[in-house]
Amino acid sequence: MTTTLGTASAEPGEIDTGRLEVGETRDGSPFGLPVAVINGDRPGKTLYMQAASDGDELNGLGVVRHAVPRLDPADIAGTILITGIVNYHAFQVAEHRNPIDDTKMNRTYPGNETGTSSERIAAATMDAATRADLVLDLHQGSTSRMLDEVRVRCGRRHRLYDECLELAKAFGCGYVLDQKGPDGQLARVGPDEGIPTVDPELGGAIGWDEASIRKGVAGVFNVLRYYDFLEGSVDLNRQTRANGFEQYGSPAGGLVDLHKELGDRVTRGETIFEITTPFGEPKATITADSDGILWRTRRLPQVATGEYVCSVGTDVDSY
Structure with missing residues (x-):
């Protein structure tokens, strides 16, 4: 047909x-x-x-x-x-x-x-x-x-x-x-x-x-x-499955220094990224609110206050 x-x-x-x-x-x-x-x-x-x-x-x-x-x-x-x-x-x-x-x-x-x-x-x-x-x-x-x-x-x-x-x-x-x-x-x-x-x-x-x-x-x-x-x-x-997302923005303007790679496991309280000045001076340290996997990140290092930085997949299991 x-x-x-x-x-x-x-x-x-x-x-x-x-x-x-x-x-x-x-x-x-x-x-x-x-x-x-x-x-x-x-x-x-x-x-x-x-x-x-x-x-x-x-x-x-x-x-x-x-x-x-x-x-x-x-x-x-x-x-x-x-x-x-x-x-x-x-x-x-x-x-x-x-x-x-x-x-x-x-x-x-x-x-x-x-x-x-x-x-x-x-x-x-x-x-x-x-x-x-x-x-x-x-x-x-x-x-x-x-x-x-x-x-x-x-x-x-x-x-x-x-x-x-x-x-x-x-x-x-x-x-x-x-x-x-x-x-x-x-x-x-x-x-x-x-x-x-x-x-x-x-x-x-x-x-x-x-x-x-x-x-x-x-x-x-x-x-x-x-x-x-x-x-x-x-x-x-078997697939690694996340049932939710937690998104993280920057509390300060500056440059992002990610401590994890895509797909890495993160645990609650562990540092995900830091914000520094152009001279490498630390301004803020951001830790994970929950256990999960680093799922997504911004591509460019520069951020303004409140700008998106990354997402962590949460409630992770496999099926």
């Missing part, structure tokens, strides 16, 4: 790319999101995958760019639908939020086809997502330094919680944030529609982070094999 997404159309055993039109630019020209359809040679499940919901989060697009050329429809059972760049306007200007309506795209799902720019894009991509059995919404930690992780955002009482947790484990980054997300996230809305959906957060970078991209590509292929799109077996390795 022919499968289409926007102008992309593929018969079984074919791949095609095209555009999913969602509106017009300020000069009245139509614009569309780059999309791909990979229609497997044999029937099976449908996976929907998207990237660059936030316009400066590029690692997910890097995953798509490397993964698609390696996918041969002759080897695939089922269908893969892909939106390569969701936040079209923000991507053009390398910004996080859609500059047309100053909105964070991943707070607008399920969208509104007659609403704002972001709501219309969300509605169009949500329509594609609801055609799938599984959804991967590829993100990264903006431009902060962050562990490669997968976020399960539906909450522990959700009827699809176990399925989402299994999908996160199949992706296999090694780290999982298991914390109910804000309203309007695709990883919140997808499970409400009966579709296991997770949010891989692939590191953080200005531009590409090749190590995180490689881990993301491996995660996509893990999912494809585990859910029988591709032949091959996948061992579900």
Whole structure:
């Protein structure tokens, strides 16, 4: 059966790319999101995958760019639908939020086809997502330094919680944030529609982070094999899971001296970072409020009073 997404159309055993039109630019020209359809040679499940919901989060697009050329429809059972760049306007200007309506795209799902720019894009991509059995919404930690992780955002009482947790484990980054997300996230809305959906957060970078991209590509292929799109077996390795975050800001202006590396364990009362003057004179010492793992840090060393420095994943276990 022919499968289409926007102008992309593929018969079984074919791949095609095209555009999913969602509106017009300020000069009245139509614009569309780059999309791909990979229609497997044999029937099976449908996976929907998207990237660059936030316009400066590029690692997910890097995953798509490397993964698609390696996918041969002759080897695939089922269908893969892909939106390569969701936040079209923000991507053009390398910004996080859609500059047309100053909105964070991943707070607008399920969208509104007659609403704002972001709501219309969300509605169009949500329509594609609801055609799938599984959804991967590829993100990264903006431009902060962050562990490669997968976020399960539906909450522990959700009827699809176990399925989402299994999908996160199949992706296999090694780290999982298991914390109910804000309203309007695709990883919140997808499970409400009966579709296991997770949010891989692939590191953080200005531009590409090749190590995180490689881990993301491996995660996509893990999912494809585990859910029988591709032949091959996948061992579900134990994942380190955090169930919460504690964020730390600076009590003073100056330069940050981190005492821990990403992924290091921290214990309550242990020094996480110090603030110094430009001459190395100590100004403040910040200790951990709880046991956990250093999960995310700012990239630049200079901070103002109250500015974000790092996050510690708390209530840590493995599953």
